[in-house]
Amino acid sequence: MLEIKNLHVKLADEDRVILNGLTLSVKAGEVHAIMGPNGSGKSTLSYVLSGREGYEVTEGSVTYKGEDLLAMTPSDRAARGVFLAFQYPIEIPGVATMQFLKVALNSQRKARGEKEMTTPDFMRLVKERAAKLNIGPEMLKRPVNVGFSGGEKKRAEILQMAVLEPALCVLDETDSGLDIDAMRVVADGVNSLRSPDRAMIVITHYQRLLDYIVPDHVHVLSRGRIVKSGGKSLALELEAKGYAEFESEAA
Amino acid sequence: MVVQKTVAELNYGLSLPHRKMEDWRWTDLRQLVDKPYPPRQTVVAAPKDVERLLKSSPFAKVAGSRLVFVNGHLSLENSETGLVQQSKGKILGVATQISTDEPVITMNAAFATDGARLKISGTTDTPIELLFLATNADARTIATRNVIEIEKGAAATLIETHLGEGTYLSNSVTEIRVGEGARLDRIKVELEAADAIHLAHTHTTLGKNTVFNDFTLTSGAKTNRQNGTVEFKGQGTEARVSGAYMLGGKQHADTRLLIDHQVPHCTSREIFKCVMDDNARGIFQGKVIVQRDAQKTDGKQSSHALLLSETAEFDAKPELEIFADDVVCGHGATSGDLNHDHLFYLMSRGIPPAEAKSLLIATFVGEAFDLIAHEGIKEALVKFSNKWLSQHRRAS
Numbered sequence: 319m320l321e322i323k324n325l326h327v328k329l330a331d332e333d334r335v336i337l338n339g340l341t342l343s344v345k346a347g348e349v350h351a352i353m354g355p356n357g358s359g360k361s362t363l364s365y366v367l368s369g370r371e372g373y374e375v376t377e378g379s380v381t382y383k384g385e386d387l388l389a390m391t392p393s394d395r396a397a398r399g400v401f402l403a404f405q406y407p408i409e410i411p412g413v414a415t416m417q418f419l420k421v422a423l424n425s426q427r428k429a430r431g432e433k434e435m436t437t438p439d440f441m442r443l444v445k446e447r448a449a450k451l452n453i454g455p456e457m458l459k460r461p462v463n464v465g466f467s468g469g470e471k472k473r474a475e476i477l478q479m480a481v482l483e484p485a486l487c488v489l490d491e492t493d494s495g496l497d498i499d500a501m502r503v504v505a506d507g508v509n510s511l512r513s514p515d516r517a518m519i520v521i522t523h524y525q526r527l528l529d530y531i532v533p534d535h536v537h538v539l540s541r542g543r544i545v546k547s548g549g550k551s552l553a554l555e556l557e558a559k560g561y562a563e564f565e566s567e568a569a
Numbered sequence: 570m571v572v573q574k575t576v577a578e579l580n581y582g583l584s585l586p587h588r589k590m591e592d593w594r595w596t597d598l599r600q601l602v603d604k605p606y607p608p609r610q611t612v613v614a615a616p617k618d619v620e621r622l623l624k625s626s627p628f629a630k631v632a633g634s635r636l637v638f639v640n641g642h643l644s645l646e647n648s649e650t651g652l653v654q655q656s657k658g659k660i661l662g663v664a665t666q667i668s669t670d671e672p673v674i675t676m677n678a679a680f681a682t683d684g685a686r687l688k689i690s691g692t693t694d695t696p697i698e699l700l701f702l703a704t705n706a707d708a709r710t711i712a713t714r715n716v717i718e719i720e721k722g723a724a725a726t727l728i729e730t731h732l733g734e735g736t737y738l739s740n741s742v743t744e745i746r747v748g749e750g751a752r753l754d755r756i757k758v759e760l761e762a763a764d765a766i767h768l769a770h771t772h773t774t775l776g777k778n779t780v781f782n783d784f785t786l787t788s789g790a791k792t793n794r795q796n797g798t799v800e801f802k803g804q805g806t807e808a809r810v811s812g813a814y815m816l817g818g819k820q821h822a823d824t825r826l827l828i829d830h831q832v833p834h835c836t837s838r839e840i841f842k843c844v845m846d847d848n849a850r851g852i853f854q855g856k857v858i859v860q861r862d863a864q865k866t867d868g869k870q871s872s873h874a875l876l877l878s879e880t881a882e883f884d885a886k887p888e889l890e891i892f893a894d895d896v897v898c899g900h901g902a903t904s905g906d907l908n909h910d911h912l913f914y915l916m917s918r919g920i921p922p923a924e925a926k927s928l929l930i931a932t933f934v935g936e937a938f939d940l941i942a943h944e945g946i947k948e949a950l951v952k953f954s955n956k957w958l959s960q961h962r963r964a965s
Contacts, residue, residue: 368917396919408914412932426919478918
């Protein structure tokens, strides 16, 4: 589904190189965890995959379902099934959550040549998905992420994912700022979306999220490249030893 | 220094305001009034032209009764007078108490041909519309003057709409008195022709325990200057003066507000949301005066501009003059382009760039529409704003 080859990325307006030859292959049905210390390039990877401005790819390629992902606009990527659950979801005052979700879903459907969803069907879909994430109607009435607690914001991200049904989910530090109960709700939401034709990249600093979202592969990111890959036991190893070994190795 | 008179000044004995006058520094009428624009011209409008303009009003289906002025004269056959007691065809210009050192008022006093004189008693939810139309003819001045009186305890919603075609200078002066315990919601929509000049002055005096909600949408005319004065004459009164600009091309709009707190225990709010595209230029000059006796005044004003192009410009001049010592007053002004984080978030969910921008712009001006109580009027404004946005839509 996703082939990242020798990806080099720098900040657009500075010389600082953030990704430095990253290679990763993700197949449909797989869950990949990317772990690494602060500043290793985890969030940059998520932004480059979703098309945020401010980054410049200097070398390498990203192929998604056989197409050049980097040539697509952010909205095209979304319409083709790429979804980023933000580490810090953006608050948009004045834009109602339901309206936002409906415009997003129907924009994607339109881009894919599908019929727009009717309002009653849409309401039913959102209510059903929201209930599973303990999201009540009063939260849906508020403007996008405005006044949401940290946990509510993360649940709202997963709700968007559940409604938009993407093929490739990138979760950026979805566990940050969550207590154990909130993390369980979020993880259950994510797990219910696991399917043979959907892939996930779970970016996290800590191992604890991976107790709930069990990955097929774990990669260690350090200084902009993957320095070690393994099974889920690698995450436990990192939890015990920390990242020091990899930082010196990469240096 | 000898200042050469403009053609309009020479021909009609006017004195046009210019940039050396502090209030007019951004809107030099000596330059902007580019032609003589002779006043009191008789223009007979073709019925089909009037009909087309009537149809283009955003409030065609909202108003309960409506007085239509065509080229500066009341047109009874196009009006629906139902609720309105009107004094037809009477020139009201000179019989006014408002000071005439304002150039717009001076010009109006000399040139006004007609206007509405409304006295509203009782309470009605159905909006009354004053609709001013200009049909395409030789460049000329069209001046009207209205006197609106909301009697003690009455409540009304009043729409004032300006529409037109061709080249003309529209001068509109409205005097409003809101009596004790009364409420007035006033919505003005300026959609003059692209080649028109719109000059306006609204002078409002508020009695005791009144509520005055004033909203102005400015989206027409090449040059627009609107003055507003609100005088607080009775305690316990609340006024909210808000507005939105939706400007493009080389449009120029300048609003000058004077909020004059003369008595204690009153509240005033000014909120302006201005969207400017292309080479448009918007100006907001808001002055709040709190007189010595006006203790416990609560006065706040803000203006926010959204610049959709690098060549659009916005100038804000907020002023506070406070002579009382126990008041809460403040002002704020912001200006900038769309928030890139907001845009990216919307796009990352599949909303294409042009739609994402439109959604954010609509939300920005929508905050000003939200201050309007009447749902039908609000809906008409949202519809207008969506139409404007679809004409100014672009991806980059």
